[in-house]
Amino acid sequence: MASSSDSAPRRGFVLPQDEQERFLMHRVEELCRLAEQRGIARHTGFLSDREQTLAQAALHRAGCDFGTFRGGWPGAERKVLCLEPPDTWAEEPIVCLRLSVPRTWTEKLPGHRDYLGSILGLGLERTCLGDLLPDPENPRDTYAFVLSDKKEFIVQNLYQAGNCPVSVQECDAPSPAALRGPERERREATVPSLRADTVLAALMHTSRTLAAEAIRSGRVEINHLPLRAAHEEVFEGDLFTVRGSGRYRLEAVGGKSKKDRIFITFYQY
Structure with missing residues (x-):
C-alpha cells in the first residue's frame, strides 16, 4: 500500500465540551501556577487521551513549559501529567x-x-x-x-x-x-473518502448503511466525544469507540489507488 505521509492531516484541538472538561483545563492551569510560584512539583491523576489533549492545551494557555506526561511504561495510553519546575525534585507518582x-x-x-x-x-x-x-x-x-x-x-x-x-x-x-504490549493485527483497506460512516464501515467490516445507523443511534465516539453526523471527516490517529463492538484506531492514511480510493491502516483493540 502507499505509505502514510508525515504531512497527513490530523484532527485539530476540539474545545472543551462540558463543565467537566472546562474544570480539568482550569485545574491544570492552577497546578501550573502553584508549581511555578512555590517551586514544588505537582501532578494530576491518570488521564485518558482526550484529557491529555485538554491538559496539553491548558499548558499552552498557561505558558507552562515544564509539564510532561508519563504512564509508567513507553506505550502507555493513560498518563499522568507531571509538573516539575526546574531545580525541583519529586517522587515518582x-x-x-x-x-x-x-x-x-x-x-x-x-x-x-x-x-x-x-x-x-x-x-x-x-x-x-x-x-x-x-x-x-x-x-x-x-x-x-x-x-x-x-x-x-x-x-x-x-x-x-x-x-x-x-x-x-x-x-x-x-x-x-x-x-512489548498486546500484539494487534494491523489491517489495510481502501475507502472512497474519509467520511466517518465510510471509514467506520471499513473498520467494522460491515456495510456503510449499518455504520451510519450506529452513528445515528449514538453508539459511536471519536476520541471520547460523541460522533454526531455520518458525514463528518475523520483523521489519521482517530480512536473510534463503538458501543457493543469495540475500539478501533485509524493508524495511518496513505495515498490513493489507481481507482482513486484512499489507503488506510487500522487495528482493533
Whole structure:
C-alpha cells in the first residue's frame, strides 16, 4: 500500500465540551501556577487521551513549559501529567503492581474488566489507575500502574478479581513480554473518502448503511466525544469507540489507488 505521509492531516484541538472538561483545563492551569510560584512539583491523576489533549492545551494557555506526561511504561495510553519546575525534585507518582493468580486456581482466569472492576470496586476513582498489562508469557500475572499514594491501600485490600483470588505486590517493572504490549493485527483497506460512516464501515467490516445507523443511534465516539453526523471527516490517529463492538484506531492514511480510493491502516483493540 502507499505509505502514510508525515504531512497527513490530523484532527485539530476540539474545545472543551462540558463543565467537566472546562474544570480539568482550569485545574491544570492552577497546578501550573502553584508549581511555578512555590517551586514544588505537582501532578494530576491518570488521564485518558482526550484529557491529555485538554491538559496539553491548558499548558499552552498557561505558558507552562515544564509539564510532561508519563504512564509508567513507553506505550502507555493513560498518563499522568507531571509538573516539575526546574531545580525541583519529586517522587515518582506512579508505581507498578503485579497482580498474581495462585497456581492452585484451575478455573477461568480474570480478564481486564475483572481487574478494573475489582480495583475500582475498592472505592477508588478511575484517575487512580493507569494501564493494565497482561503478561502473555504468564497468563496468571497482570501488571497495574497506579498512583503511588494508593499503592498501600490496593496491596492491603485487593484480594480477588471477579471470583478469582489474587495476590498483589509492588514490582520495579513489568516483565519484558508484558512491556512489548498486546500484539494487534494491523489491517489495510481502501475507502472512497474519509467520511466517518465510510471509514467506520471499513473498520467494522460491515456495510456503510449499518455504520451510519450506529452513528445515528449514538453508539459511536471519536476520541471520547460523541460522533454526531455520518458525514463528518475523520483523521489519521482517530480512536473510534463503538458501543457493543469495540475500539478501533485509524493508524495511518496513505495515498490513493489507481481507482482513486484512499489507503488506510487500522487495528482493533
